[in-house]
Amino acid sequence: xxxxxxxxGCILALAGLAAACKPAIGDSTTARPPIALPGDPTLSHxxxxxxxxxxxxLSTNIPNPYEGDAVAVAQGKALFSAMNCVYCHGSGGxxxxxxxxxAPGWRYGGTPAQIYNSIHDGRPQGMPAWGESLPPDQxxxxxxxxxxxxxxxxxATAKTxxxxxxxxSATGEQAAEQSKADSAHEGLVEADKANxxx
Amino acid sequence: MSAGATRRAVGSPRARAAxxxxxxTPVLLLAGCHKPAPQASxxxxxxxxxxxxxxxxxxADLSPNDPPGEWRRQxxxxxxxxxxxxxxxxxxxVARLKIAWTFSDGIxxxxxxxxxxxxSTMFLVTPFPNVAYALDLxxxxxxxxxxxxxxxxxxxxxxxxxDAVNRGPVYADGKLIFSLLDGEAVALxxxxxxxxxxxxLGDPARDxxxxxxxxxxxxxxxxxxDSGGEMGVRGVLTALDLETGKTLWRAYxxxxxxxxxxxxxxxxxYAWLNGKDLGATSWPGDAxxxxxxxxxxxxxxxxxxxxxxxxxxxPSPRVPAQRPGDNLWGSAVFARDPATGDAxxxxxxxxxxxWDYDGVNENVLIDGAIxxxxxxxxxxxxxxxxxxxxxxxxxxxxxxxxxxxxxWASGIDMRTGRPIVNADKEAKLGEKVEDIxxxxxxxxDWQPSAFSPRTGLIYATIFNICMDxxxxxxxxxxGTPYDGMDLQTHTGGKTGKWGxxxxxxxxxxxxxxxxxxxxxxxxxxLATGGDLVFYGTTDGWFRAVDARTGKVLWSQxxxxxxxxxxxxxxxxxxxxxxxxETGVGGVASQVMGAKNGFPSRGGDLYVFSLDGASPNTKAxxxxxxxxxxxxxxxxxxxx
Numbered sequence: 105x106x107x108x109x110x111x112x113g114c115i116l117a118l119a120g121l122a123a124a125c126k127p128a129i130g131d132s133t134t135a136r137p138p139i140a141l142p143g144d145p146t147l148s149h150x151x152x153x154x155x156x157x158x159x160x161x162l163s164t165n166i167p168n169p170y171e172g173d174a175v176a177v178a179q180g181k182a183l184f185s186a187m188n189c190v191y192c193h194g195s196g197g198x199x200x201x202x203x204x205x206x207a208p209g210w211r212y213g214g215t216p217a218q219i220y221n222s223i224h225d226g227r228p229q230g231m232p233a234w235g236e237s238l239p240p241d242q243x244x245x246x247x248x249x250x251x252x253x254x255x256x257x258x259x260a261t262a263k264t265x266x267x268x269x270x271x272x273s274a275t276g277e278q279a280a281e282q283s284k285a286d287s288a289h290e291g292l293v294e295a296d297k298a299n300x301x302x
Numbered sequence: 303m304s305a306g307a308t309r310r311a312v313g314s315p316r317a318r319a320a321x322x323x324x325x326x327t328p329v330l331l332l333a334g335c336h337k338p339a340p341q342a343s344x345x346x347x348x349x350x351x352x353x354x355x356x357x358x359x360x361x362a363d364l365s366p367n368d369p370p371g372e373w374r375r376q377x378x379x380x381x382x383x384x385x386x387x388x389x390x391x392x393x394x395x396v397a398r399l400k401i402a403w404t405f406s407d408g409i410x411x412x413x414x415x416x417x418x419x420x421x422s423t424m425f426l427v428t429p430f431p432n433v434a435y436a437l438d439l440x441x442x443x444x445x446x447x448x449x450x451x452x453x454x455x456x457x458x459x460x461x462x463x464x465d466a467v468n469r470g471p472v473y474a475d476g477k478l479i480f481s482l483l484d485g486e487a488v489a490l491x492x493x494x495x496x497x498x499x500x501x502x503l504g505d506p507a508r509d510x511x512x513x514x515x516x517x518x519x520x521x522x523x524x525x526x527x528d529s530g531g532e533m534g535v536r537g538v539l540t541a542l543d544l545e546t547g548k549t550l551w552r553a554y555x556x557x558x559x560x561x562x563x564x565x566x567x568x569x570x571x572y573a574w575l576n577g578k579d580l581g582a583t584s585w586p587g588d589a590x591x592x593x594x595x596x597x598x599x600x601x602x603x604x605x606x607x608x609x610x611x612x613x614x615x616x617p618s619p620r621v622p623a624q625r626p627g628d629n630l631w632g633s634a635v636f637a638r639d640p641a642t643g644d645a646x647x648x649x650x651x652x653x654x655x656x657w658d659y660d661g662v663n664e665n666v667l668i669d670g671a672i673x674x675x676x677x678x679x680x681x682x683x684x685x686x687x688x689x690x691x692x693x694x695x696x697x698x699x700x701x702x703x704x705x706x707x708x709x710w711a712s713g714i715d716m717r718t719g720r721p722i723v724n725a726d727k728e729a730k731l732g733e734k735v736e737d738i739x740x741x742x743x744x745x746x747d748w749q750p751s752a753f754s755p756r757t758g759l760i761y762a763t764i765f766n767i768c769m770d771x772x773x774x775x776x777x778x779x780x781g782t783p784y785d786g787m788d789l790q791t792h793t794g795g796k797t798g799k800w801g802x803x804x805x806x807x808x809x810x811x812x813x814x815x816x817x818x819x820x821x822x823x824x825x826x827x828l829a830t831g832g833d834l835v836f837y838g839t840t841d842g843w844f845r846a847v848d849a850r851t852g853k854v855l856w857s858q859x860x861x862x863x864x865x866x867x868x869x870x871x872x873x874x875x876x877x878x879x880x881x882x883e884t885g886v887g888g889v890a891s892q893v894m895g896a897k898n899g900f901p902s903r904g905g906d907l908y909v910f911s912l913d914g915a916s917p918n919t920k921a922x923x924x925x926x927x928x929x930x931x932x933x934x935x936x937x938x939x940x941x
Contacts, residue, residue: 188776191532191783192460200892201783202460230460232781
């Protein structure tokens with residue numbers, strides 16, 4: 105029922121009242137302490153698409169504030185449907201018009217902060233900029249749901265970055281895997297769910 | 303057979319082709335200068351649209367009667383027959399077809415167009431980013447004359463429901479005209495490739511509108527539709543001035559009569575289609591404003607009655623529970639005056655379309671006798687699985703029979719034209735409805751059929767696909783999918799075959815013959831004066847078939863699957879060539895892409911001729927940098 109309430113709240117937001125969504129989500133989480141969200145200056149320095157193991161990944165060392173929060177994942181799933189994400193990215197993030205979200209090989213990076221920025225800012229090949237209509241906590245919940253689909257990268261930690269810097273070969277296998285996934289993934293999507301033409 | 307015997311067998315027709323080249327050369331030079339087309343009878347010794355023994359008796363007006371060796375619009379003629387009178391290649395020699403030359407555009411999106419040939423130039427327009435090429439057919443290697451990069455915005459790629467496709471250009475008045483995925487129509491000077499005008503018709507970033515269809519030119523009107531039935535885009539047909547690109551008129555598919563251009567001259571073919579503002583009142587509230595019914599398919603034109611015919615897409619959202627009513631004029635066809643846009647009649651194939659069946663498929667204009675009476679006909683193989691043969695002057699249905707395996711309706715009520723819907727197959731909110739046939743893309747999608755006036759048959763590639771469908775409510779957010787259909791596809795029937803190539807008698811609504819195919823068949827069809835029909839499969843086979851018997855006479859496996867439209871032309875050397883693009887994509891890849899054995903994407907034009915001969919060559923593979931027969935010793939010369 106919680107998911108249903110969120111969806112109704114968000115449908116109201118579609119009438120142009122983005123704020124209407126926020127109380128609906130807030131209502132369902134009032135029992136929990138407020139969560140501190142990373143600020144824009146931090147997120148704006150997150151590079152797009154840095155490969156795992158790259159020293160650049162240092163700046164993506166921002167975990168999802170809702171990490172491990174099953175309620176947030178459920179709320180994110182409801183948003184994924186209510187905001188029509190599902191009809192571009194496919195059921196369960198399997199991909200359709202837009203790229204799949206359930207596998208590695210991200211055009212603009214797959215760490216939580218990179219996914220956040222893709223949702224917030226939009227991307228050139230049709231991804232809308234949801235930062236204009238969704239508040240940050242809802243975007244992080246969408247990120248939590250996307251992470252739950254299994255394709256996202258973990259946020260880099262200082263330890264792995266240091267290891268990468270000292271021993272590039274240590275992450276070579278991971279980078280190769282990422283590169284393979286990128287080429288399989290880039291741009292074009294096949295999925296057994298389809299639109300009708302046009 | 304010995305090599306010597308082969309050479310003798312090959313030699314004689316080649317000599318005849320050379321003789322034909324000499325006769326035809328002046329005609330082709332004239333055409334290259336864009337002079338008015340002479341009468342077909344003066345053009346060629348091979349115009350051959352006469353019916354054969356055993357034909358159905360159906361015929362067609364092949365206006366504007368372009369030079370027989372040319373292909374100036376996607377359907378070749380206004381009637382949308384895709385019939386070429388060329389007959390150098392026929393049943394007796396088609397097995398000698400070999401690749402003459404190829405051209406790759408390097409673009410991995412679905413290829414759904416045919417190249418055009420005017421004079422000694424071939425024109426191609428690619429899928430996004432919609433690059434236009436002019437190729438010189440008179441020179442060895444078919445070099446590029448010019449290239450035009452229109453640079454449409456990439457945002458459109460993520461708004462097009464079904465891949466970043468383009469269904470090809472049209473040539474008229476010395477201009478090459480085509481649409482851009484991001485919502486523009488473009489006219490280039492066909493000689494230079496320089497833009498004459500560009501007109502923006504919509505903005506994908508704002509509301510998800512794109513354009514994939516091929517414009518048609520009738521008189522001074524360039525007719526352009528829109529795409530985005532999955533995004534809540536409102537369907538509209540726009541006429542642009544051929545000289546300037548300025549808007550002459552716009553006719554919407556939904557809304558009040560004034561917007562739809564329904565006026566005093568409109569005659570509804572059935573009583574339920576008669577009434578004021580049905581394009582608005584057959585919807586809840588103002589849902590018609592985002593009601594789809596986009597115009598992304600084909601336009602045909604009847605010069606005798608001066609009417610154009612264009613179908614409309616599914617109503618939006620795809621979930622019918624959110625739009626009670628017939629949802630006019632979605633999944634319908636309009637007959638309009640090309641000069642004013644005024645509707646003369648309209649008919650809705652699938653009222654309150656619950657399955658995304660659309661009404662965009664091609665309307666082939668033919669003449670034939672039904673019930674002993676000669677009629678002006680419109681043949682339309684709808685996605686909903688019924689083959690309609692209608693009176694094109696009134697919109698009344700004369701024949702409506704299933705051409706594929708369907709279960710959503712048991713038939714068409716001939717008193718009203720409405721389908722008799724099977725209640726078990728109606729879409730339901732939040733509940734899975736199993737095994738609805740056909741699936742959302744229908745028994746046949748946009749891929750156009752061909753008609754041969756020599757056999758009187760329609761030829762089409764069709765599907766044998768059903769779906770399990772679960773509907774979900776969906777909200778309208780501009781620029782995002784207004785969709786709600788969650789579906790899984792499977793093959794219908796017992797054969798396990800996903801595709802089929804059929805010959806259809808449009809006067810009786812019966813199949814003449816069919817060829818089952820393991821994979822989806824989603825290519826256009828070419829019919830020729832040599833009594834051949836050509837089609838492709840999504841697993842990459844290009845086939846030539848006897849138009850009378852359905853016997854496969856030649857097959858060639860190509861690099862990728864075929865979802866484009868084959869065509870044929872006469873080269874400046876007097877030879878007949880057959881051309882087709884590979885590059886599977888579109889909904890074919892969405893539906894079958896995950897299946898074992900489905901080919902990868904591509905983007906190659908293949909051009910075939912007898913023995914693979916091409917300009918300055920005598921046979922396949924003879925071309926060198928110094929022309930035919932010159933020694934190639936400077937390549938990889940040994941030390």
